[in-house]
Amino acid sequence: MRELADLATIAVTRSRHTTDDGFLRALLSFAPLTIRGQIIEFLATLTRRLSRDQRLLLRDLLLTAFSSALDPNRDTAHDSYQPARLNAPARHAAYSANLLLLIALIGGPVAGHELFPHSPLPAAEWRRHALLWRSQFVAEAWRNLAHVLTLDRTWHDNERDVSISLTEDEPRAAPELDAFWIFHFPPDDARRQWLGWRQVDTQHLIRESHFTCDLAGDIAWHALAPITREMDDADRRDLNDVEATTAFATLSADQALSVTNAITRLWIASSRPTGGVDLQQAYEDCLSVIQRSRPDEDTVSRDAYLARVLRQIAADRERLTPDFRARTLNLFKETILNESQLSDLPLVRHWASQAFADIGWRPAAE
Structure with a gap:
């Protein structure tokens, strides 16, 4: 966590679009943090020591990294670090999921349109990422991820969106499914008047x-x-x-x-x-x-x-x-x-x- 705070301090002097995530990718792309439940509790304890300014800087850094987490890794400075032998999909899955978890831990709730600022369909982009995580994680890591993060289905600019937050205490029951959200009928849309x-x-x-x-x-x-x-x-x-x-x-x-x-x-x-x-x-x-x-x-x-x-x-x-x-x-x-x-x-x-x-x-x- 200290290394992340130092990276955020350095990144604040750079353009948001040129932040170097080579170290983050090497550190976070070999195993999902949710592989053990105790890891999340330990990280939550560490994040409480961060100041408000550090949290804001880290949130911005992590969001920037998340937006390109599935891009090919062009950084070679950390290639010698290979704690496990993983294929590219598994590393992309671990990296993106770990970034999301840290965003929620450090910065609080995050919306889909923040995670995917260049996508006109944040809910669809979320589904693609979630399917990648489920396909690449072992059962315990996948279930823990869905356990420690809470998803709310929302709307943003008349498009389907999601809001992701850290689960408080025990996970709540999933809300009743909204057929209008499922079929892309936003509030005040004329299609809600269809029979x-x-x-x-x-x-x-x-x-x-x-x-x-x-x-x-x-x-x-x-x-x-x-x-x-x-x-x-x-x-x-x-x-x-x-x-x-x-x-x-x-x-x-x-x-x-x-x-x-x-x-x-x-x-x-x-x-x-x-x-x-x-x-x-x-x-x-x-x-x-x-x-x-x-x-x-x-x-x-x-x-x-x-x-x-x-x-x-x-x-x-x-x-x-x-x-x-x-x-x-x-x-x-x-x-x-x-x-x-x-x-x-x-x-x-x-x-x-x-x-x-x-x-x-x-x-x-x-």
């Missing part, structure tokens, strides 16, 4: 995850497999029909959900042993998402999803108000409760009788 959209296909995502042999992706897709088989494959007539997992709909200017998310929320609310007051809202959200997430002519998958919701209403009839069920009955009459549908799907007829018989619904005579 719904789909930009990717579920099977494409599954194939990409399978191709990369990614542990996190494999676990998530394994959990979703029964849903994707039924709702993204079996409930569609052909590939032109809009599916569930990648079909999103807007509920408000601040919230959008996929059909899979909305139906899962409904199932969870319905099966919660303690009950709760949010069940009817879960139904309303789910029905809205199903309708808004696809064009009017896409009736095959829509009707399949509505039939699944009808089955749930039949099970929850006593927990839903007659007024709410009357309103949903009107929707179902326009979609799945016509006689041509009922003659082909006797279960739907049975579920409708369970859900709506007490408020006057009777199927037409066969």
